[in-house]
Amino acid sequence: MLTECFFGFLVIAFTKWIYDRLTQKRCTVPGPYGLPLIGNMHQIIKSPLPLLEKWRKTYGDVYKINVAMSDVVVVHGEAIYEVLVTKSDDYAGRPPNERFGIVNDYQDILTRSADAQWKDYRKIAHQGLRQYGTGFDRIEQISMDEIQDCVERFDREDPFDPYEDMYLTVANIALIVLMGERFDKNDDMFKLTVKVDRDSLRVFGINCAYMDILPWTMNIPHESGRIFKEARVGMNTLKELCVKKTKKTFDGDNLRGVFDAIFKEQEKRKNTDQPLSDTVFKGISLNLIIAAIVTTSTALKSMIAYLLDYPDIQEKLHKEIDDAIGERIPTLEDRKRMPYTEAFILESLRFMSHIPFAIPHETMVDVTLNGYYIPKGTQVWTNLYSLHHDERYFKSREALTRSSMGLHHDERYFPDPWTFKPDRFLDDAGELIPTDQRKLLMPFGAGRRVCVGEQMARVRIFLFMTTMLQRYEFLPEKPGCPPNYDPRDGVMGTVLKMKDYKIRVKKRD
Numbered sequence: 442m443l444t445e446c447f448f449g450f451l452v453i454a455f456t457k458w459i460y461d462r463l464t465q466k467r468c469t470v471p472g473p474y475g476l477p478l479i480g481n482m483h484q485i486i487k488s489p490l491p492l493l494e495k496w497r498k499t500y501g502d503v504y505k506i507n508v509a510m511s512d513v514v515v516v517h518g519e520a521i522y523e524v525l526v527t528k529s530d531d532y533a534g535r536p537p538n539e540r541f542g543i544v545n546d547y548q549d550i551l552t553r554s555a556d557a558q559w560k561d562y563r564k565i566a567h568q569g570l571r572q573y574g575t576g577f578d579r580i581e582q583i584s585m586d587e588i589q590d591c592v593e594r595f596d597r598e599d600p601f602d603p604y605e606d607m608y609l610t611v612a613n614i615a616l617i618v619l620m621g622e623r624f625d626k627n628d629d630m631f632k633l634t635v636k637v638d639r640d641s642l643r644v645f646g647i648n649c650a651y652m653d654i655l656p657w658t659m660n661i662p663h664e665s666g667r668i669f670k671e672a673r674v675g676m677n678t679l680k681e682l683c684v685k686k687t688k689k690t691f692d693g694d695n696l697r698g699v700f701d702a703i704f705k706e707q708e709k710r711k712n713t714d715q716p717l718s719d720t721v722f723k724g725i726s727l728n729l730i731i732a733a734i735v736t737t738s739t740a741l742k743s744m745i746a747y748l749l750d751y752p753d754i755q756e757k758l759h760k761e762i763d764d765a766i767g768e769r770i771p772t773l774e775d776r777k778r779m780p781y782t783e784a785f786i787l788e789s790l791r792f793m794s795h796i797p798f799a800i801p802h803e804t805m806v807d808v809t810l811n812g813y814y815i816p817k818g819t820q821v822w823t824n825l826y827s828l829h830h831d832e833r834y835f836k837s838r839e840a841l842t843r844s845s846m847g848l849h850h851d852e853r854y855f856p857d858p859w860t861f862k863p864d865r866f867l868d869d870a871g872e873l874i875p876t877d878q879r880k881l882l883m884p885f886g887a888g889r890r891v892c893v894g895e896q897m898a899r900v901r902i903f904l905f906m907t908t909m910l911q912r913y914e915f916l917p918e919k920p921g922c923p924p925n926y927d928p929r930d931g932v933m934g935t936v937l938k939m940k941d942y943k944i945r946v947k948k949r950d
């Protein structure tokens with residue numbers, strides 16, 4: 442029966458493929474040939490980053506591959522700026538793939554194409570996050586307690602892997618910010634959050650992309666199918682729990698976190714012509730949880746690794762912290778007076794580019810990009826990883842500034858985009874170069890679909906890093922042997938991570 446279904450599916454899929462090719466106005470973007478049905482999927486599953494770079498060199502900044510029977514236009518270089526920023530509206534769709542559907546049936550921010558509802562969902566999330574940024578002093582206090590506890594646990598003699606501790610701390614901080622509550626690591630809510638986060642990472646990785654064309658494989662008993670099922674059940678339970686718990690304990694005079702702010706908005710909209718349904722509330726809640734944890738914790742993991750190889754950079758960070766903060770607890774206000782630390786964070790986000798292709802976009806109308814015709818409904822990947830290591834822009838501060846201002850950018854300097862160099866984001870006076878001069882740095886994406894949690898992530902990273910560096914000097918497990926933090930050797934899943942490593946710490950006087 443299973444075999445018959447499979448062959449039945451192949452015949453239908455093949456007929457559709459032929460039909461599409463004969464009837465549609467074709468995308469004129471060039472690209473490598475793939476196999477029937479699976480396209481180039483078998484090639485990119487193994488190590489997509491170097492392969493996409495190879496194709497860029499062959500076909501140019503805009504080329505087409507085929508993944509799971511869909512054309513995917515891959516964009517590199519400054520064309521990314523056109524896709525994400527200058528013609529943002531035209532590219533602000535999301536492909537309606539099967540895996541996206543399990544998040545909340547497209548009734549959420551992350552997976553929904555840009556329409557009036559999506560705009561409204563983003564507004565609701567922003568309102569909540571903004572209130573947190575300005576109003577919730579208590580949250581800052583509890584988050585800092587959580588970070589301090591984590592940093593306290595680093596006080597060990599033996600070498601240790603800092604990641605798990607940081608990951609759990611970031612997860613708890615996300616829950617504090619969103620729900621206004623600090624959870625015990627053994628609390629069911631906390632354990633479920635961590636499980637959903639880890640399962641979704643596996644489900645949305647490139648090696649589960651085949652489920653988009655073979656959705657029935659989600660239901661057959663095999664390893665990925667099992668994870669998929671667990672992820673779906675976990676997500677449903679978690680979002681249900683978040684909304685139920687928020688409503689049950691809500692006190693309008695004492696907003697505890699972002700979900701309270703969203704619930705308040707829901708109450709306000711009751712009996713209006715724009716109500717906020719529980720389904721959407723759940724979708725937004727789940728988005729904010731799953732997007733917040735692994736991104737921020739993997740970023741912290743790489744940041745510590747760079748310090749181990751660059752004692753001089755670590756020394757500059759220590760000095761800035763000593764001068765600007767001293768021994769008191771770091772605060773958000775300190776960021777303004779700490780350009781070197783900010784440059785270090787920007788360079789770290791550039792260097793690893795943790796979400797290498799952003800999240801897939803889709804064209805909302807027929808478009809022309811670099812002279813090629815791309816029909817409405819085509820999937821588009823913006824290769825931020827490649828952009829952030831593109832020698833045309835990241836070889837020197839001058840090149841970055843010039844290209845960001847739209848001036849010529851094709852001179853060849855010595856290649857150093859693979860060198861970790863916070864100074865590239867500082868001017869001659871040691872101040873952070875203005876945002877409009879680093880437009881091609883887009884670790885959070887840009888334009889209409891820019892990351893909703895950018896500010897929250899940057900604040901968390903700043904507070905975490907300054908608290909750790911205030912207390913310790915970070916050293917490699919074996920003197921003179923820092924871990925391999927080269928992104929080209931990173932582990933590629935939904936996010937790009939470096940491999941695990943151990944550190945030693947020395948308490949600072």
Ligand code: HEM
Nearest residue numbers: 550551732733736737796799800885886890892893894898
């Ligand atoms: C270092 C941490 C983070 C990085 C590097 C990061 C990066 C990104 C990127 C590249 C995108 C895709 C943009 C696009 O589709 O073009 C994105 C989207 C998103 N991020 Fe983040 N993110 C981080 C942290 C967070 C946090 C803390 C939250 C929530 C509190 C969050 C919530 C979201 C949401 C909801 C979207 C979807 C936006 C949309 O589809 O309109 N992210 N992020």
